[in-house]
Amino acid sequence: MSVELDLRALAAWMREAGESVVGALTGTRVGYGQSNLTYRIDDEAGGSWIARRPPLGRLLASAHDVTREHRIMSALQGTGVPVPDTIGVCTDLAVADVPVFLMAHVEGTVVDDEDTARSLTPEVRRRLGLDLARTLAKIHAVDIDAVGLGDLASTKPYAPRQLKRWSRQLEESRTQARPDLDALTELLRDTVPDPDAIALVHGDFHIRNVIIDEGTGDIRAVLDWELSTLGDPLADMGSALAYWTQAGEMPGGMFAASALDGFPTRAEMAKEYLRALGRDGQALGFWHVLGVWKVAIIAEGVYRRVLDNPENAAGVPVTPENIQALIDHGWDVARENGLGS
Known part of the structure; x- marks a missing residue:
């Protein structure tokens, strides 16, 4: 390449x-x-x-x-x-x-395929999953004013900003009509939680965006900060859960390595994160659904860029079927959290 x-x-x-x-x-x-x-x-x-x-x-x-x-x-x-x-x-x-x-360059391993995940012991996989949660808590504990990021973005209520921004992204990269994705958008607009704390939000935090020590599972570096902004920290945890496939499920287009033996469940990761940050997770269900919704829109954008220029393709191809499976998963998560009928 x-x-x-x-x-x-x-x-x-x-x-x-x-x-x-x-x-x-x-x-x-x-x-x-x-x-x-x-x-x-x-x-x-x-x-x-x-x-x-x-x-x-x-x-x-x-x-x-x-x-x-x-x-x-x-x-x-x-x-x-x-x-x-x-x-x-x-x-x-x-x-x-x-x-x-x-x-x-930071030496270490990026778990960006299932073979790499399989090379880790179950003990290392578990430590990695829990360290993801702890590292996210470290990001959200940063004093944004002290490090000069207090003016990075708006501090207005985050959920409406996210819905507006990503709806616009969808319209600018849409490849076909997707009424069920549009309906999920409306559901999210109708169930926005009250605004909470303002923190630095990574915006794309998941296992493939960190470099780890493969012997211990400890995270050496967090990568890909291009979507970072200021907002509700639970949004990042919701996105992390959206990317975290568990044993027995494999939503189309999702990275399934986290379903391997040893990796913690979504519930265990959420518990570790909330413990480390000292937060209430009452609104986490909304942010989990919004996280899956965003992944579907990102996939649509990737598919649009590949259609525009095949040189942008890399890894497992994104297909219309993958995108539909993500939308379906978003509805499943919504119903599990009492947000959809």
Whole structure:
């Protein structure tokens, strides 16, 4: 797979930024992300970095902002939230026609396929699942004003903002009529909980967006902050639950590795998170449904970008059937939480 960066120009920019780059650079696309594209960059002496750039093709106005991602990750240095060291944002048009965010490479494992998850012992899987919950609690405990992120986004009630934003995303990336997804949107609008605390929200927190120590399951770095904002922290936990498939279920298009023996259940993860943060989980059902709804819309956006430019495809293809299965799962979760008939 090609690297959509001029590596010679990037090496020159990195040297000017104070990085010790030896010889020529090589690059390899990593991960299955189909939003911002991620590359491992290596020099001839074994030095390694990670570069992120927006995807190819038509971009939605509010998405794929690597400059904003750089700001958030830089602000989190020294807070106890595990993030890679940030180097800077390259806007040199000789490197790419879009901004490129460069950060340090963190050694470890990304559990982005089932084979990797199977290579972990059940004990490590359990520790990983519970550490995901604890790490999310660390993110939500950050003093946003103290780290300079108090003005990152609006502090108006978060649920209406999310519904407005993601409904707009859906309309801008829609590939076909989806009346059941539209009905789920209306259900969420009718069941919005009262506003709660304002915290830094990661916006896309799940097992494939962290680097772990495969020997212990401890999280070494949290990645992919492009959707971060300010809002209700329970929204992040709801999204994490939306991505967490359990034994006996396999919603179409979802990552099923978490159903393996050893991984905690959604209930266990929610309990650990609420314990670590000291929060009431009364509204968590709403946020779980909204999380599944967002995943369905993200999948629709991925499918739209692949239709626009097949080079944006990576990993397991997103299909209309996958998207429908996610919508159906959203309704199941709604009924389980008393939100739908």
